[in-house]
Amino acid sequence: MEINNFIDILFKKAEERCIENFEIYYTSSKSSSIKVFNQEVDSYSDSNSQGISFRLIEKGKMGYSYTESISEKEIDFLINEALENAAIIENDDIEEIYKGEEEYKELELYNPDLETVSIGDKISLLMNTEKITKELDSRIKRVNYCVFGNGSSTRIIKNSKGLNLSEKGNSAYVYVSVVAEDNGITKSGSGFKVSNDFSLFDADTVAKDAVEDAVSKLNPVSIESKQYKVIIKNKAFASMLGAFTGIFSSDNVQKGVSKLKEKLGASIASSKVTLIDNPHMKNGMASSSFDAEGVPTKYKEIVKNGILTSYLYNLKTAKKDGVKSTGNASKGGYKGTLGISPSNFYMKEGETTFNELLESIDNGVLITSLSGLHSGLNSISGDFSLASEGFVISEGEISSSLKQITISGNFFELLKEINLLGDDLNFGLSPVGAPSVLISNLNISAD
Known part of the structure; x- marks a missing residue:
């Protein structure tokens, strides 16, 4: 029929x-x-x-x-x-x-x-x-x-x-x-x-x-385990951000499983950080004019200049908080029950080129990929320990590739440690995107 x-x-x-x-x-x-x-x-x-x-x-x-x-x-x-x-x-x-x-x-x-x-x-x-x-x-x-x-x-x-x-x-x-x-x-x-x-x-x-991705990793070297000034490349940081999008869900906030509870209006990140949910992005992988409940979607800055301005809502959670839905109701297909998800969710890019990010570091590390995102982090506490690939930064330039390393820290603290944002916003194969970011200090363990 x-x-x-x-x-x-x-x-x-x-x-x-x-x-x-x-x-x-x-x-x-x-x-x-x-x-x-x-x-x-x-x-x-x-x-x-x-x-x-x-x-x-x-x-x-x-x-x-x-x-x-x-x-x-x-x-x-x-x-x-x-x-x-x-x-x-x-x-x-x-x-x-x-x-x-x-x-x-x-x-x-x-x-x-x-x-x-x-x-x-x-x-x-x-x-x-x-x-x-x-x-x-x-x-x-x-x-x-x-x-x-x-x-x-x-x-x-x-x-x-x-x-x-x-x-x-x-x-x-x-x-x-x-x-x-x-x-x-x-x-x-x-x-x-x-x-x-x-x-x-x-x-x-x-x-x-x-x-280029494959051959650049050949002939890797080891480094000392310690804290480094680090650039996390756009695709790698986008994958980390994607693993933590649930902290902005009003349902998780109301259930007490997000550390952002009672943080509206508070500073949760560097003033350079603005996080955007944009369902109207041209060619966005999650673009849509309405959500799973028929609520119109809209552009919104969830974090603006480091300040948490809103959570993501559907009708039920919005009613509990006495606010309007943000148009983020989601369903995992026709069988799914209603939940909450971001659309095209990304960190707003900066004005610094990737080469300028490199030049700002005399000696440090470039992280290009992360693995173990499902098992190596805790989205409630923010703690993470992730196997990574990357390169040595020496005198402002990429030098040798690295043998496998592990980065560890806390996501909520990491957001506050962002010093510079690249102009290279990238979404990869996901509706979550980010530019490359410069972190002042990050723990790195050499395997």
């Missing part, structure tokens, strides 16, 4: 059963990926998924139901299941179906031209990328992974309060991973590009990035 017909019938039946407060939430996605290896197509995958959820308020309680089957026989099931679930809910949270707003930001999230790119053109891009990668440097011994992926998604929210929203988006990526070897030492590196404009995918650039 066509989805709009299904929604119309479900809507009509809910009204016929005198349900006054209900919402229909639909998502669908399509994705495909192609991988090449040694100038041959190694694998191809293509997948489609869709589902619909129904939620209602009955006697002040919210009931949920969902199905993957878009057929008329599922409609009574959705209504009955939601009613039954509402009857057994025991919490006293005040629930709400959102009536919507008159204006929503119009965003260009979908590029129809991306859907017309042929499989042959995608394969040609990958073949060229793999070929160029192998030819750039004799120390590149193999290309482990060379893949192109693309996907599109559709989201619809319609409810009994008059809300009727829909949004469609698409995106693609190319990614290559290589292994370099010299003097018995092997190092890996990668390059990638994300966009919904196929004309922006350039084999030469992606290949060059991967090769």
Whole structure:
């Protein structure tokens, strides 16, 4: 059955059963990926998924139901299941179906031209990328992974309060991973590009990035374990920031599992630090005009010049604090329950070039990647101990690569130790971004 017909019938039946407060939430996605290896197509995958959820308020309680089957026989099931679930809910949270707003930001999230790119053109891009990668440097011994992926998604929210929203988006990526070897030492590196404009995918650039990343790590040296002045490169710092975004969730604050509780208006970072949640960013991976409850999204500075100005809210947590939702309600697909997530979340860049950051350090360390982010940090206390890769900075220049090191400290203290911000904001493969940052002191242990 066509989805709009299904929604119309479900809507009509809910009204016929005198349900006054209900919402229909639909998502669908399509994705495909192609991988090449040694100038041959190694694998191809293509997948489609869709589902619909129904939620209602009955006697002040919210009931949920969902199905993957878009057929008329599922409609009574959705209504009955939601009613039954509402009857057994025991919490006293005040629930709400959102009536919507008159204006929503119009965003260009979908590029129809991306859907017309042929499989042959995608394969040609990958073949060229793999070929160029192998030819750039004799120390590149193999290309482990060379893949192109693309996907599109559709989201619809319609409810009994008059809300009727829909949004469609698409995106693609190319990614290559290589292994370099010299003097018995092997190092890996990668390059990638994300966009919904196929004309922006350039084999030469992606290949060059991967090769430079790998060969720069060869012939590493050891350093003494102590405190160093450190530059954390943009992608590495973005990965750390991403691991701590939960501290800004009002739900975590209200539950007492965020150290930012009762910190509104207080200084929590260097005055150079501004943290932004921007759901309207052009080509942003998490851009959207409305959140999972149909609340309009908006640009906001969560931390401004080091001062905490707001938490991230959905309708329920906003009601508890007596404020408006910030448009950050989220759902992990049609099956998911409502939560809170940032959109395109990033630290505002500075005006200092990366080379100028380097030149400000006589002797120090450049951190280029972090691992163990799920096991090596505590998002509640802020403490972290992370395996890292990087380089020695000597007289303002990058010199030798480093054998594996471990950086340790506390994220909340780290925010206060930021002395300079680069102008090189980067998001990598995530909707969380950051520029390179200069930290006055950081503990480094040599393995």
